[in-house]
Structures are given as C-alpha cells and as structure tokens.
Amino acid sequence: MSTTAPAPGKPATDERLLKTSPLKKFLGRPELGSVVGAVAVFLFFAVVADSFLRAASLATVLYAASTIGIMAVPVALLMIGGEFDLSAGVMVTTSALISSMFSYQMTANVWVGVGVSLLATLAIGVFNGVMLIRTDPPSFIITLGTFLMLTGMNLGFTKLISGTVSTKSISDMEGFSSAKDVFASTITIGDVDFKITIVWWLAMIAVATWILLRTRAGNWIFAVGGGEQAARAVGVPVGRTKIGLYMGVAFGAWVSGQHLLFNYDVVQSGEGVGNELIYIIAAVIGGCLITGGYGSAVGAAVGALIFGMTSKGIVYAEWNPDWFKFFLGAMLLLATLLNAWVRKRAEATK
Amino acid sequence: MRTARTAAALIAVVALAAGCSSSGGKDDESDGGSGGGGKAVDTPRLKIAMVTHSGEGDTFWDIVQNGAKEAAKKDNVEFLYSNDKEGKGQAELVQTAIDKKVDGIVVTLAKPEAMKSVLGKARAAGIPVVTINSGAEFSARFGALSHIGQDESVAGEAVGDELTGRGKKKALCVIHEQGNVSLEQRCAGVKKTFGGAVENLNVDGTNAPGAQSSISAKLQATKGIDAVVTLGAPIAAVSVKAKEDAGSEAEIDTFDLNAEVVKRLKADEVGFAVDQQPYLQGYLAIDELWLYRTNANVLGGGKPVLTGPAVVTRKDVPKLEKYTARGTR
Numbered sequence: 001m002s003t004t005a006p007a008p009g010k011p012a013t014d015e016r017l018l019k020t021s022p023l024k025k026f027l028g029r030p031e032l033g034s035v036v037g038a039v040a041v042f043l044f045f046a047v048v049a050d051s052f053l054r055a056a057s058l059a060t061v062l063y064a065a066s067t068i069g070i071m072a073v074p075v076a077l078l079m080i081g082g083e084f085d086l087s088a089g090v091m092v093t094t095s096a097l098i099s100s101m102f103s104y105q106m107t108a109n110v111w112v113g114v115g116v117s118l119l120a121t122l123a124i125g126v127f128n129g130v131m132l133i134r135t136d137p138p139s140f141i142i143t144l145g146t147f148l149m150l151t152g153m154n155l156g157f158t159k160l161i162s163g164t165v166s167t168k169s170i171s172d173m174e175g176f177s178s179a180k181d182v183f184a185s186t187i188t189i190g191d192v193d194f195k196i197t198i199v200w201w202l203a204m205i206a207v208a209t210w211i212l213l214r215t216r217a218g219n220w221i222f223a224v225g226g227g228e229q230a231a232r233a234v235g236v237p238v239g240r241t242k243i244g245l246y247m248g249v250a251f252g253a254w255v256s257g258q259h260l261l262f263n264y265d266v267v268q269s270g271e272g273v274g275n276e277l278i279y280i281i282a283a284v285i286g287g288c289l290i291t292g293g294y295g296s297a298v299g300a301a302v303g304a305l306i307f308g309m310t311s312k313g314i315v316y317a318e319w320n321p322d323w324f325k326f327f328l329g330a331m332l333l334l335a336t337l338l339n340a341w342v343r344k345r346a347e348a349t350k
Numbered sequence: 351m352r353t354a355r356t357a358a359a360l361i362a363v364v365a366l367a368a369g370c371s372s373s374g375g376k377d378d379e380s381d382g383g384s385g386g387g388g389k390a391v392d393t394p395r396l397k398i399a400m401v402t403h404s405g406e407g408d409t410f411w412d413i414v415q416n417g418a419k420e421a422a423k424k425d426n427v428e429f430l431y432s433n434d435k436e437g438k439g440q441a442e443l444v445q446t447a448i449d450k451k452v453d454g455i456v457v458t459l460a461k462p463e464a465m466k467s468v469l470g471k472a473r474a475a476g477i478p479v480v481t482i483n484s485g486a487e488f489s490a491r492f493g494a495l496s497h498i499g500q501d502e503s504v505a506g507e508a509v510g511d512e513l514t515g516r517g518k519k520k521a522l523c524v525i526h527e528q529g530n531v532s533l534e535q536r537c538a539g540v541k542k543t544f545g546g547a548v549e550n551l552n553v554d555g556t557n558a559p560g561a562q563s564s565i566s567a568k569l570q571a572t573k574g575i576d577a578v579v580t581l582g583a584p585i586a587a588v589s590v591k592a593k594e595d596a597g598s599e600a601e602i603d604t605f606d607l608n609a610e611v612v613k614r615l616k617a618d619e620v621g622f623a624v625d626q627q628p629y630l631q632g633y634l635a636i637d638e639l640w641l642y643r644t645n646a647n648v649l650g651g652g653k654p655v656l657t658g659p660a661v662v663t664r665k666d667v668p669k670l671e672k673y674t675a676r677g678t679r
Contacts, residue, residue, distance in 0.1 A: 051571040060570060060595065064563035107375030155407045164677040165407040166584070169613070173374035193595065197559075263591065264558060266610055268584050270407025271556050278557075311560070315567040321552045325528065 027346040030287035031299030033339030037285070038302050038309070041335055045313035052316040055192040062194065065308030066201035069301045070256050071275070072282035073204045074248040076300030077212065079283050081245045082225035082292025083139040085128060087146035088249050089275035094150050095121040095257025096267040097158055100167040103175075110175035118254050124150070125250025129243030151273060158269035171265040183255070184262035200255050201301065208248075208297035221245065225292030282307050285336050287343070306335050393644045396454065397428045398636055399447035402483070403440055403460040404433040409583060409608045409677075410628050414482070416677050417632030418456070425640040437464025444468045447477075454478050454639035456632075459485020459492070460532065466492055480638050482631045484532045486654040495642060496649040498634045500626035500658035502532045505605065506539015508659040509624055513577055513603070514545040516621065521548045521577040522568060522600070526555030526585050533581050536605060540579055549575075558588050565592035569600065577601050583608040583623070590619045607662060609674040616667045626658030629678045 026032065045052045052058075071088055078085055098120050103113030124146070131142050155165065162168055170176060183200075186193045212218040220241045223231035232238050261267055286303030288295030310331040314324055400418055404411035415431055422429035430452070434440045440457075441464050447455050448471055455472055459465055462485050472479050473493045481489040481497045489497035513521055521544060523537035541548040551568050553561035569575055569592065578593065578600050580586045586604035593600055601621040604611060606628075614620040634655065641647035649655055662670065673679035 049571070054570065056597070057567065057570050060563050060566045063595075064560060064567075067559040067563075103371070104375050107371050107377040109371050151406060158407070159412070164609075165409050165412045166608070166610070169610070170374060172378075174371035176374075260558060263562075264587055266587070268407065268409075268558070270405060271558060273406070273556050274554075275557055308563075312563055312567040315551070315564055316571045318571055321525075321550050322528075324552045 030294060030296045030343075031302055032287075032346055033342040034286045034299050034302040034306065034335075036342045037335035037339045038306050040338055041306050041309050041313070041331065045309060045317065049313055049316035049318070052313055055190070057312075057316060059192050059194050061308050061312045062198050062305075063308075064312050065305040066195065066197040067256065067259070068278055068282055068307055069201040069304030070197060070204055070259075071249070071252045071279045072286070072300040072304040073201075073208045073297050074245075074252040075279040076283035076286060076288050076295055076297055076303075077208055077221060078245040078249055079280070079288045079290070080212070080225045080292060080295045081221045081242060082228065083132065083242060083245065084143060084280065085246065085249045086140065086143040086276050087124070087128065087150055088143075088253060088279055089277075090147055090150045090154060090272040091121065091124055091250065091253035092256040092260060092275065093154050093267065093269065093272035094124065095254045096261040097154055097167060097257075097269060099258060100170055100261050100267050101158070101161050103170050103173060104168050105161060107173075110170060110173050110179050112175075113170075114179055114258060117257065118251075121250045121254040121257070122247050123250075124253075125247040126243055128250075129239075129246035132246070133239040133242055147276065154269045154272075158267075165269050167267045167269075169265045170261075176262070179258070180262040182262075183258040197259055200259075201304075204252065204255075205297050205301045212297055217241065217244065222293060225294075227293070278307065281332070285332065285339065287339065307332070310335070391424065391426050393426055393640070395426055395428060396640065396643055397430065397450070397452045398422065398454040398456065398639050399430040399432070399444075399450070399452045400456040400632070400635070401440055401443045401447060402431075402433045402458045403435060403437070404458075405435050410606055413628040413677055413679070414632035417629035417634075418636045419632075420629075420678075421633040421636035421640070425636060427636060427640060429636065437461030441465055441468040444472065448472050448475050451475075452477060453643055454480070456480050456482055456635040456639070457494075458483045459488050460530075462488040462492070469493060478639060478642050480635045482635050483628075489654065490652060496638055497654040498631050498638070498649070498657060499654060500656060501654065502535035503539040503542070504656070505624055505626060505659040506536040506541075507543040508539075508661060509536075509579060509603065509605070510540045510543030512622055512624075512661055513540070513579070514543065516577075516601070518544070518577040518601070519546040520572075520574045521546060521579055522565075522572075522575045523548055523550045524561075524565060524578060524580045524585055524589065525550055525552050526561065526580070526582055528552045536581050537579075553585070555582065555585060558584075561585060562588045562592045562595070565589055566596040566598075569593065569596035569598040575600050577603060577621075580604040582606055583611045586611050586620055586623075587614065590614060607670070607674060607679055609671075612667055612670050612674045615662070615664050616671075618664065621663070623662045624659045625662050625679070627660060627679070628657075630657040 095117050099113040099117035102116045103110045132139050185196045220236045223236045224238050224241050282303035283300040286299030314327045432443045459481050469492045479494045481494045483499045486497045525533050537550055553564045578589050580589050583606045587610050589602045603621045604623050607623050607625045611623050638649045
C-alpha cells in the first residue's frame, strides 16, 4: 500500500522515511477508485434520468444508500480484519423482533426493549466471534450456521410468541414516539425531507474511520487481516480484535433493526435474508479486499452509495422493470471495473 | 466470558429498572377468543399432509395453516405441514408424505411441471390429492380431486374494475418477487380491465427499506400515478411510507389482507384490499379430503372452487378487525 520502491537514480534512503505528497497520499487511498466510480454513476444517471437530479430524488437515493451503508461500514471493518459475517442480514430482523416483542410482551416502555435488543444483538456478535476463535472452521461456515439458526429463530419465536409471522404493533406504547424520533424520523432541510438513517450512516463512517486510522485497535484490525500469525507474533490480541469486529457488525444490525421496527411499527419475521450479500458487495465495491488487510470505511460507504444510486437510478430512468436485475448487475460490474482500473493507475503513478 | 456475564447482568438490570408502558402492549390485549373448538367427530384418525411453495414467514401461508388446523381439529385429522420455495424441494416433500403413507395430500401448484410426476406417484399409491391456491388449470390433469383457490387473473381483473370505478387514471403494480407467475398474472389482470394505464415495478420483498425507496423513486419519477397496487399485504404498509416520502397523492390498494392492512383501511391510508380468503383454502382442503375419505364426496364438480376475490373496504373493517388479529383472515 504505502510501501514505495525508491526511485532509480535517487539516493537510497530508508523507504519508510520517504515523504509522500498529499496528492500521492490521496491517490493511494483504497476508496479512491470507488469515489471515481460513484461520480461516474452519478453523472450517468444525471444525464439519462430526468428526475434523478431533483433534491427530493437525491434524498430518496441517500435513504436507500444509508440503509445499506449503516451495515456496510462495520461489515467492511470486519472484512479488513479478514473475516465474513453471513448472519448480518437476518441479524437486523432479529434485533428488530427482540425490541418489538420484548416491549410488547412485558408491556414495558419501548426503550427497555430497545436496550434489551442492543445487549442481545451484541451477544450474537460475541457468539460469532467466540465461536470463530475457539473453533477451527472459517468464519464463512460459522456465520452461515448463525445465519440459518437466526432465520429459524426469527420465525419460530415470532410464531410462538405472537401467534402470527409478524409482530404486533407497538406504536401506541410509551416511548415509541421518542424512539421513532431517534431511529426513523425525517429531518427537513429547505423543503427536502432527509431520513435520520443518513445521520446514523455518517456517524458510523466517522467513528469507523477514526478507529481504523487513529487508534491502536485500527492497527490491530489491519494487522489481523493482513496476516493473522504475524499479528499474533508481534502481540496483537487477535481474538479480542475479531470479537470486537463482530460486535461492530452487531451494533450496525441493531441500528438498522431499530429503524426497521420504528419505521413500520410491525416487523415481518422473514425479512433480511439475502441482504448480507448486499453489504459485502458494497464493501467490495468500496475497495475492501475479500482476502482482508485492505480497505476503508469511507470506501464501503461509497460502495453503498453506488448501490443506492444504481438501484434507484434505474427506476428514475424508467427502464423496463423486467430487466432491472440485469441493469443493476451490469452497472455494478462497470463501476467495479472502473474502480479497479483507477486504483491500478494510481498505484502505477507512485 | 466476562463480556457475556456482564451482558447478562446488564440485561437483568435494565429489565428491573424498566419503566412500564401504560398504553398498548400485552396487558392491553382484549381476549379475542379463538373460533371453532367443539368436540371432534368420531371418524377414524386420518393423517393429511400439506406441502406448499411458501417462503419462510409469510403471513398468507400462516392463515392457510390456521384454517387447515382448525378443520383438522374438527375432523380428527393429524395435520402435517411442510414447505419449500423451490419446485424440486417441494416435490421431494410430497414424496416423503407418500412414503409416510398419509391418507391425503394438499399441494400448491405454483411450479406445476415439478409436481407432475410426484403427484402421479401419489395417485398410484392411492392417496387422494387436493390442490390449493394457484395452478387451477393443472389440477384435474394431474389427477387431483378438487382445486380450491383464487384465479389470479380474475382477482387482477376485479382490482382493475374497482380502480376504474374509483376514477383512477394511472396505476403502478408493485411486484415484490420478480418472476413469480401468479404475481405477473395479477398485474396482467389489472391491466386487462383497468380503464387507465398500468406500469409495473419490481422491488425486493424481503428488504423493506429498499422496497420503500424504490417505490418513492418511481412515484417521484413518473408523474400522474394515482393508484399503487401492491400484490401482498406487507408491501402495502411499505407503500404507504413511500407515498409519504414522495409527497404523492396516490391511493394505495392491495391484494391480500393482514392485521396491518385492516388498520390502514380504517385509517384511510389504504383504499381497498382484495382478499382471497386463505383460511378457506386451508380449511376446505382438509375438509374435502375428510369428506372424501369418510363419505366419498367431491367438491367443485371438476371446476375450481373459488375463494376469492372479495373486495374489502373501510366499511368492512369493524367485522374484520378481530379476525385478522387472531390470524384467520
């Protein structure tokens, strides 16, 4: 990444002491390619879709991007740390179901359910992490197990407790409106309505970037993902780092889950299956390597933005809906290719 | 494991310190009572398997099962339910029912070709079959006794008529599962009888925020949409949100019912719903097999028995509320 071979003809100083110009630093960032891809997708839809550039439309796109991005950011951190979480999609639904059903069954203030849900969801993250470091199988298999178990538990418990496949409405309970303000409200700027999920998304990006670039934990994450044995040898607490990363994903699932609950009042127990892939896709478009050790939180957020712009842009462009998935796939592939090309060029100019 | 213990302790503390809600919740529940009951008949115990193409956690199939269970209780029937979205998986489940030597099989024919040979085996084994929900045209051909369901095209046409009657000009048909034949048939039916224009939109039904933003995007992009037709009850609630986001005046109308839709009908956020009475599909299928086994009765006279469409509006809400809450409508 930042390692640069000394240019021929210059006196050979220690490469680690080389000064890099801010421009070069920027060109070396993992998110650069995805930013270029995002700009390209934006310009494309600005040209082909009449209604895409309106402020209200952009607010819709940002909402779509934020609901993916809230999860894509912690998922990206986990991937930088070299692991996957296939349970991330249904965990969102689990988290929403817990708050809803706990509040309802206990006739408790909604915030109590929200708190219990946070602890329970973090516990699922801890479970994933502990299982991973205590046993042999790769995270792909372990979280696949969690994914299937959560899918079954979501349906099983909901039917057992509520009698139907969705939860009962908690919109008339105490604490609902304040919780709705926090997780599912709308902020009006000018005459455009922005969803509060955008704020959560930005906050997740800021915190994740700070952790990655400014803290010791951030170094640990890169080290663990770059080479686990080497990291362990130099004293990085590999187990704690990974458990922490899974808890980060769980926290994201909690935020998304609370949005799901407070936006719709009731939760459908079958939701969320398949979304885990979208989070991983967003992280990869944003420059995360599937092999770990490389990537950024901003990149994952931009990946989510590309996904949001593409999936809604196709609707704004009013293309034939039968071909929606094809266009989505083709656009994402093009954005990713552009991303890879830009990164290669950037590395070549170093 | 310190983290886990701390978490457990925290949960306990939070739960103890819990403020209670003085409104809503379980304490506020009035006893709806579950209908039916009564003593079972004294015919011999039968075993009937139902195998559907349902995905996980679908309200609709939950209601079908509730109907089937109620009939099973009354008819002294042991009711076995299983489901698989994939045609091949569904056929395997039917095979396991044949292996178990059940006294009757209820199946859906969403993927008719996949079911053809296994239903032949059921017939060869002398097990009577009743088909429900979709696939009416294949039912008799595959040797089923009766078909109990809704004709999707007819249901779509009913929606088209209702929309025309309400003076709508441009409708959006939201397909929440791309490539599902019966959903396409519904939209095609709407198109056939509706006086105005119909546009289709594909959304991902298992991702509510994603579906919501897609529907608002469509409402923002296409001017003049004055009706949004959703093909499943959960998507109706999502569309209500999308409409608010887009600042649209469109009326939300939907296929199928659930408690949430009834609430929104009452609040005037949903114009009308077309119910295909899934409870009846489950109940009648079990009852028909019991009647056949105990009295050789056959329902329908070779024609499908239709359970819908029934148009439900705000004025039907009072009598429906308690039934949707207990999951039978």
